[in-house]
Amino acid sequence: MILTFYSQELSGSGQYGPAYYIPESMTPVNLRIHAAKTPTVDDATFEIYADGVSIMSNRYPYTVTQTAPPVQNETDTTVMLPKNQSSAEDAENFNGDVVGWVTCKVVNNGGGKGFTLQLELE
Numbered sequence: 001m002i003l004t005f006y007s008q009e010l011s012g013s014g015q016y017g018p019a020y021y022i023p024e025s026m027t028p029v030n031l032r033i034h035a036a037k038t039p040t041v042d043d044a045t046f047e048i049y050a051d052g053v054s055i056m057s058n059r060y061p062y063t064v065t066q067t068a069p070p071v072q073n074e075t076d077t078t079v080m081l082p083k084n085q086s087s088a089e090d091a092e093n094f095n096g097d098v099v100g101w102v103t104c105k106v107v108n109n110g111g112g113k114g115f116t117l118q119l120e121l122e
Contacts (some may be wrong), residue, residue: 001026003036004119005104017104017117025097026121028055031090033081034041036114044110045078046117051100055091055119081115 005017035044038090048055054077077095080087 001121003119003121005119007106007116009112009114012047021100022050022099022121025099027097028094028119029091029121030118031079031122032087032116032118032120033079033089034087034116035081035112037049037112037113038086039081039083040111041083041111042108043083044081044112044115045107046080046115047078047105048117048119049101049103050098051107053095055095055098055102058093059093070102080111081112083110 003020024050031048033044033046056077059076059078079088079090099122100105100112102119106115109115
């Protein structure tokens with residue numbers, strides 16, 4: 001099964017594309033990202049949720065030590081399309097099986113637009 005999230009014109013950030021209901025547990029096997037207009041300002045970043053919880057693993061599993069506040073846990077479960085690239089693929093960073101309502105959010109469009117995200121489940 002392939003879920004497709006798409007937005008022709010999107011400025012800034014926000015949720016887009018349809019929400020899909022997955023009634024039984026399925027395993028994500030691949031995620032593809034494509035941009036009609038390549039992000040040129042910054043990396044384009046996206047978050048995919050199943051019932052409000054990210055389906056992606058934490059890309060930065062470490063703790064940053066600061067003076068105030070003393071400790072800050074850094075987490076980032078976004079997926080990205082690197083600056084100046086029109087497509088990317090990720091098949092290894094999934095947090096577990098998917099069930100429930102699946103949604104996609106653009107965290108940062110990086111100056112790009114016309115994004116398509118395909119999430120492959122089996």
